[in-house]
Amino acid sequence: MGSTGSRAPAEVQLPTVKLDTTLAELYRRASPEDAHTRLAWISCGVTCGVDLSPHVPRNTKFVYEDQAFISTPSRDLSNGNAALRWSLAKKHLSLIPQRDAFVSGAAPVVLFHMGQSPEDVEHDRREAEATMSVLDPSQRPELIFCPGPSAIPMAEYGIDKLEYKVIFDGLQGYPLTHDLETHWLLNSKAALARSGLPTPKSHIVETEGWPPAADSCCSACREAAQDASRFPTIPPSCTGPRGQWLAQETDRILSAVRARPVPFVFKTQQAFGGAGTWLVTSDEKKSQLLAELSGEQQQPPNHHSNNDDDNSLLRKLLPLLTPSNAHLHPTTVLLTDLVSSPAGDYGLTFFVTSAGEALFLAAAEQMLTADVSSAWIGSTIHYARQDALRARFQRLMGRVARWVASHGYVGPVGADVLCCSSSRGENSEEGGREGPGEECYIVDLNVRTCGSLSLPLLRGHFVGRGLECASSFSIGVRGGRREFIEKWRGPFEEGRMLILSWYEDPEEGKSIADVVVGGENEERLAKLMKEVREDTEEVTF
Known part of the structure; x- marks a missing residue:
């Protein structure tokens, strides 16, 4: 006979979320000429390191x-x-x-x-x-799943154009809202440095030529190229022209770094999630950067080296330069x-219209990991400050x-x-002044959706509950969505905690x-x- 005093807890009642506006509404406002275009969004991430799935291959032309x-x-x-591919697939x-x-x-x-x-x-569908x-029914997206970028069901779903977050090689040939190579240019570090916008001064180091084909080089290169599953490389044992080219271009970059006095910032051409940036604030950090670029790190005791041990960043990056992408300069690096x-340190988010106007969304503060990777892990917004910040940065956003x-x-x-109070050198004749005695510099430009985009669109949801910060x-997380929501029942039912995305790995139990949380x-x-944070683990991109 069961006990009447041991009832299971009632189901958590999640409040309906009504966004202030949406990407679809913003796009129609920004581009009235496309108001009746059936536009589909692709926000999946990509990598050039490995295939994310059999139908989502790594990029070889557009290198991130x-x-x-x-x-x-x-x-x-x-x-x-398999472990690396699965870890990346869950995120991207x-x-x-x-x-x-x-x-x-x-x-x-x-979604792929x-x-x-x-x-x-x-399982993919259920999670999404x-x-x-929890969204208001009028704001729920129409989720379309397909194997990968080569199999997007355009005709089946009546899609006219695609808007994308980052470039997949496989998007070439589809009708797009903007050109792939132009989008690549706009997101490149060198283009920002040359844009005339207020940025820190940069020394741009470009590679010359590209490595010869593996089959025209030496036996080591031909052997390495036979395994199509492996990352393309120029083996340390190469004795032909590919190795000579790599040595020449590596020396070009290392010489520029050696000649640069500290402090400075080293950047690769195209990255996201906080990757590809090194803050070099001391001679010790400069030595560490040179070691990472060249692969000459201190080895542990009893280490036995072999040809596969070379983990030089430049040995990974430079072989990705090919005749088909050389005009994009994917292996360019910058010293800024x-x-x-x-x-002040702000992450501005805005929407650009076809008339070249900026629709302000937010000025958030970014959170990065404390280690040398400085990877992006989140953002914070103060709603009461947004009107003042909009006025403060309106001119700068307009220029962008x-x-x-x-x-x-x-x-x-x-x-x-x-932003800083003293005048510093920068790349704009017009200057970067946003207020009396203030200089502001754009240190990175992401011409795409950003991780903090949800924060301004949830302003009404949070402020309406007396929550002025988010x-x-x-x-x-160990366990699944249901257990997590039950554990944080109070914040979820109050609407001060929301899930923006979730993937449970049934095999791992994680x-x-x-x-997003509000206060x-x-x-x-x-x-x-x-x-x-004390109850969960950190995830970086």
């Missing part, structure tokens, strides 16, 4: 120096590395696209399958649908001035909007801005997620964030 590419030894960048094919889909609005959103079995495909279920002791619109781009933009960040003030927000 993402965190996994930079930090993973070259011998582990293999399609046979589920977590990131769900996060953008949450704010896309009533529009088609394309992670697994191939019917059970895997259904569960995330979107370091803006030291900034008084005119520049990107002159290249035919309409859509979301994020700019990382550092933060979004990524977490790793989940990764993006959440009445900075102290209450910091307290809730601390409690959540």
Whole structure:
């Protein structure tokens, strides 16, 4: 006979979320000429390190120096590395696209399958649908799943054009809102340095030529090229022209770094998620950078080297230069001035119209890891400050909007801005002044959706509940969505905690997620964030 005093707890009642506006609404406002275009959004991430799935191959033309590419030894960048591929697929094919889909609005959103079995495909769908279920029905996206970029069902779903976050090689040939190579240019570090916008002064180091084909080189290169599952490389044992070219171009970059006095910032050409940037603030850090670029790190005791042990960043990066992408300069690096002791550090998010105007969305504060990678892990916004920040940065956003619109781009933009009180050298005759005695510099420009995009669109949701601050960040969780929501029942039912994206790995018994939390003030927000972070693991991109 059962006990009447041991009832199971009632189901958590999640409040309906109504966004202030959506990406679909912003795009129609920004581009009235496309108001009746059926536009589908693709917000999946990509890597050049490994194939994310059999139908989502790594990029070879449009090369991104993402965190996994930079930090993973070259011998582990293999399609046979199932653990790495699965880890990246969960982030790039589920977590990131769900996060953008949450704010896309009533529009088609394309997601790529992670697994191939019917059970895997259904699990992908259930996870995304569960995330979107809290949205007001009028703002829920139309989720469209397909194997990969080569199999997007345009005709089946009546899609006219695609809007994308980052470039997949496989998007070539589709009708797009903007040109792939132009988008590549707008997101490149060298283009920003040459744009005339207020940026720290930069020394641009470009490679010359490209490596000869592997089959025209030596036996080591021909042997390495036979394994198509492995990351393309020029083996340390190369005795032919490929090795000679690599040595020459490596020396060009290392010589520029050696000649540069500290402090400075070293950047690769194209990256996201905080990757590809090194703050060199001392001679010791300069030595560490040179070691990472050249692969000459101190080896542990009893280490036995072999040809696969070379983990030089330049040995990974430079062989990706080919005749088909040389005009994009993907292997260019930059040495820029370091803006030291900034008084303000902001992540501006705005929408660029076809007329070259900027529709302000937010000025958030970014959170980075404390280690040398400085990877992005989240953002914080203070709603009461937004009107003043809009006025403060309106001129700067206008300049950015005119520049990107002159290249035919309409859509979301994020700019990382550092402000300081003293005058510093920068790349603009017009200067970067945004207020009396203030200089502001764009240190990074992301012509795409950014991780903090949800924060301004949730202003009404949070402020209407008396929550004046909010933060979004990524977490790793033991267990699944249901257990997490039950554990944090109070914040979820109060609407002060929301799930932006979630993927539960049934085999591992773990989940990764993006959440956003709100607080009445900075102290209450910091307290809730601390409690959540202490109960979860950090996830970086």
